[in-house]
Each structure stands twice: as structure tokens, then as C-alpha cells.
Amino acid sequence: MDDVAWSGFVEALDKGMPDVEIFMKNVHEYFLTHPSVRVHGKSVIHSMKRRMKDLSHLRDKIDRKSTPKRIITPDNVFEQITDLAGVRILLLFQDDFTIIDRSIRQKISSGDWELAEKAKAFTWDPEASEFFKKFEVEVNQRDTSYTSVHYLIKPRKDAPVCCELQVRTLFEEIWGEIDHKINYPHPTESVSCREQLRVLSKIVGAGSRLVDSIQRSLLNESGQEPKGGNS
Template identity: 55%
Template sequence: MGKFDDVLAFYQTPTTQFQLESFRKRVKDFFENNPAFNDHLSVVHSVKSRLKDVNHLEEKLVRKENEKGTQITTANLFNEITDLIGVRVLHLYFDQFGIIHNEIMKQIENGEWTLFEPPKAYTWDPDMSEEFEKLGINSNRKDSYTSVHYVIKPNPKENVFCCEIQVRTLFEEIWGEIDHSINYPVKTDSIACAEQLKVLSKLASTGTRLADSIFRSHNDHKKNES
């Protein structure tokens, strides 16, 4: 028998899967069908979601134990592994992020969701970091990508599963998909690939900034016409 067989069996029970899947659908639906995101150009471009693959979960349990000495059991699984449900929200340009953030925080304020921990922004870009801080989001230095993470629960009960929401632009998603293909679950030992990924991350952020500039120019042009 494997060391984590009990935990993995608990995760795969029909009851656990049903609870996780139900909340995944609700969170996904919130972003896909919320009228606050619908204008002449949808604020939310697309939404991806998944339940954590059992093999990836086992790999994470091993990493948690080896790196942090954390013993994962059926009793603490939901508190220790906070991305059993993952929802990724993609938008075209940065100016749309504030709308998405405000709608998420409304869900927290009205009690529909509860935060497991404060939202965190990850970015290498000092300008982006400043923008996140203005919204009250703690910014963390990351060598490559820019993304904001929210860990939410369906209610404030102590032992309830979490869902990790990631919000990023399409440009950042392209970088993330390429990085994930090369660096997950094991990081590449190719120095050349690592350096190229850093360059690509800078190009992705440049693309996001250019998209902001384009839409600001477009909006100014429409105002002048009217």
C-alpha cells in the first residue's frame, strides 16, 4: 500500500467529488454568466476550470512532506491543499482587472464566498505591483509571470474545501501554458530554456501593456467622435 492511499481514496469518493464538482460549477458559472461582466466587449474573455488530477495530487502530497515536513491526512487535506478546485479567469487587458476584482470581493462581502487567505498578486513588474497595491492586494515578487490568486471557500466552516481562482490576461496565459509544459511537474534543468522563458514573460507583459494602450486609445477616439 502507498503512503497516501487513504487520502487519495478519500479524495476520490463520490461524496467528495460531488461536493468539489458542485462548487467548481458554481464558481465557473459566476464568471461566465455574471451580467456585471457583459458590456460591448466582455470583461471576462474565457474561464477554465478543473478538479485536481489524482496523480498530480499525489505528487503534491509528496512535495509537501519532503519540502515542508507537512503530514497530510484526510482530516487536514482541505486546509493543506487549497487548489483541489482550480478556476482560471482570463481577460484581454489589465484595465479590466479592477472590475473582476470588485465583483469577487462583492461575493465575499455578501457572504456567498469566504476568503481562506487574503488575495495575492504575483508579478515581476514594479508598475503592476503598484497597481495591485492600490486595490488593496498584497503583491509578491515573482521572476516571471503576473497573476492574481484568490483562495475561497463556499462558507466559513473550518474543514471545508477551497477553490483557487487565478485571474490573468491572455498574454500571461500564453506564457503560463508554455512554462507549464516545460516546468511541471519537474522544472527543466536547461539554462537556455529558463532564460528564454524569462524573456517570453517580459514580452507577455509588454503585450498586456500594449493592449491597454490600444483600448484606451479606442475609447478616447469613440468619445471624441460622439
């Protein structure tokens, strides 16, 4: 894309991005403060991140995603590029995803949010795949070693504003951050790095299952019901 064409995108983004950022902050604040993500007064969320898409990365993404069948223009950029704003929820325990998903569904049922599309769970792990099949999400089992659940949230059905909400565990975040460092925006050509990332994903998966087992043991010993699954 030449500079003249890019200037049209910059003008459209300057006008629309403030509304996107405001909605992103509202989504972030909701999970920061709402009692629906708390158990016994404590939030199941370990930490959160939020970010607006960097313009240099956005320009590169538009170039990569534009095809004869998918023409991205300044007029449709907010519909075509749905991750201009992102909020990431990090959990200690995968079982606690139940609470986050329930909170999101309640917000949608109340009419405060809309899903732009069906939520998607991405994972390489067959056990994680079976876990996510319990929920109203599209499960994508792939060989990319990536595990995360993505929701595309809008304030209303006809709104151009969209925020990508990602939910994953801290273990999965470690893998994701390292993979992002190596493979974004363009994949590494290093065969050894790709192999090492696959090994790391197996370690991360084992770690996530172990910490869930620890939590279930503690709950069982204290006589409490586990929070995970659809129970």
C-alpha cells in the same frame, strides 16, 4: 508515499471531491452569466478554464509539500491542498481586472463566498506591481516571470471546500502554459530554456501594456471613461 498510505488519501478524496467539483462549477457559472462582469452588455472575460486536480499530480504534490512541520494526512488534505479545484479567468486587458475584483468583492460582501486568505498578486513586473497595489491584494514581486492574481474562495468560513480562482491576461496565459509545459511538476534543468522563458515574459509584459494602451485610446477617442485602475 507507498501505495498503502496513498489508498487512505484516495478514500478521503473519493468522498470529498464531488462537493469540491460542485462548488467549482458554481464559481465558473457565476462568472459565465453574472451581469457584474459585463460592460455595455458584453462580458470583459475573454474565456475561462476549469479543472480538478489530477490524482497522479496530487500524489506527487503531497510528497513534495509534506515536511516534518507540515504533515499532510487524509484527514486534513482538503485544508492543506487548496488547489484541488481551479477556475481561471482570462482577460484581453489588464485594466479589466478592476471589474473582476469588484465582482468578487461584491460576492464576498453578500456572504455568498469567503476568502480563505488574502488574495495574492504574483508578478515580476514593477509596473504590474504598482497596478495591483491599488487593490486589496498582497503583491508578491518575484523573479519567476509569472504574473497572475489568485483568490482562494470558499462557500463559507468553516467549509472544507475550496476553489482557487486565477485571473490573468491572455498574454500572461501564453507564458504560463509554456512554463507549465516545461517546468511542471519539476523544473527544467535546461539553462537555455530558463533564459528564453525570461525573455518571453518581457515580451508578454510589453504586449499586455500595449493592448491596454490601445483600449484606453479607443475609450478616450469615443469620450468614454477608461474602466481600469480604481476609478
